[in-house]
Amino acid sequence: MIPRLKELYKNQIQTDLMNKFGLKNLLMAPRIQKVVINMGLGVDGNDNKILKSCEDDLSKITGQKPVITKFKKSISNFKTRKDTNAGLKVTLRKDKMYEFIDRMVNIALPRIKDFRGLSAKGFDSFGNYTFGVKEHIIFPEVNFDKVEKIRGLDISVIISSMSKEHSLELLKKLNFPFRNERNN
Numbered sequence: 001m002i003p004r005l006k007e008l009y010k011n012q013i014q015t016d017l018m019n020k021f022g023l024k025n026l027l028m029a030p031r032i033q034k035v036v037i038n039m040g041l042g043v044d045g046n047d048n049k050i051l052k053s054c055e056d057d058l059s060k061i062t063g064q065k066p067v068i069t070k071f072k073k074s075i076s077n078f079k080t081r082k083d084t085n086a087g088l089k090v091t092l093r094k095d096k097m098y099e100f101i102d103r104m105v106n107i108a109l110p111r112i113k114d115f116r117g118l119s120a121k122g123f124d125s126f127g128n129y130t131f132g133v134k135e136h137i138i139f140p141e142v143n144f145d146k147v148e149k150i151r152g153l154d155i156s157v158i159i160s161s162m163s164k165e166h167s168l169e170l171l172k173k174l175n176f177p178f179r180n181e182r183n184n
Contacts, residue, residue: 003098005174013173021166030127030161030170035092035100037062038069038154039136045085053148058088060141062100066090103139104155105175111138117179120168127167130156 009031017029039058044050051068058066066088071080080086092100109115112135122131133153137144159167172178 003095003102005102006095006098009098009174013170016173017166017170020169028162030159030166032097032101032170032174033093033158033160035097036156036158037066037090037092037100038087038156039066039089039151040087040154041085041151042087043079044149045087050148051085051088053146054088054151057136057142057147057151058090061136061139062090062092063096064090064092101157101174105177107140108133108138109177111140115177117177120178123164123167125164127161127164128156128158129167129171130154 014026014029014031017023018026021029023029037058039054041051041054045068055066055068067090069086069089070083071086072082074080074082109118112133118131122129124130131154133155135150136142136153137147137150157171159170161167161170168178
């Protein structure tokens, strides 16, 4: 079964973006390539019990088993040692990616307390969008009672586009809740 958001993109959003920006080819239209979700653990990465519970939470959120990331160098100020556990990472592509974006935008983000929208300043020079979530418990898959510590997530949406404006327009069409930034 095709995810709802993927079908919407193929049937409507892609042609709308082509018409708006005057693109001649379907492959020139901006599209999402992958979504990367990171959960940094820091010092807690050495505790196997905490690592296992965070791994379970992230696998429930994404529907995919996370990879354990390691520190590349030892830094004494951050109390890190080379090749010790730093955090968890999941890369979503194709159908799972569209299902995750749909759940995140329509269910999880509105559950954030005092949520006023995402900032439009999270785009890099290539048009990719990155934002952080302070509480991973906003996702309904995570059982709030079994969580020992609330952790943050970094979510990167990798987009193939020609500019930031094309990426922003694609995410707006996919129903991302951007806040209206006013220039004072």
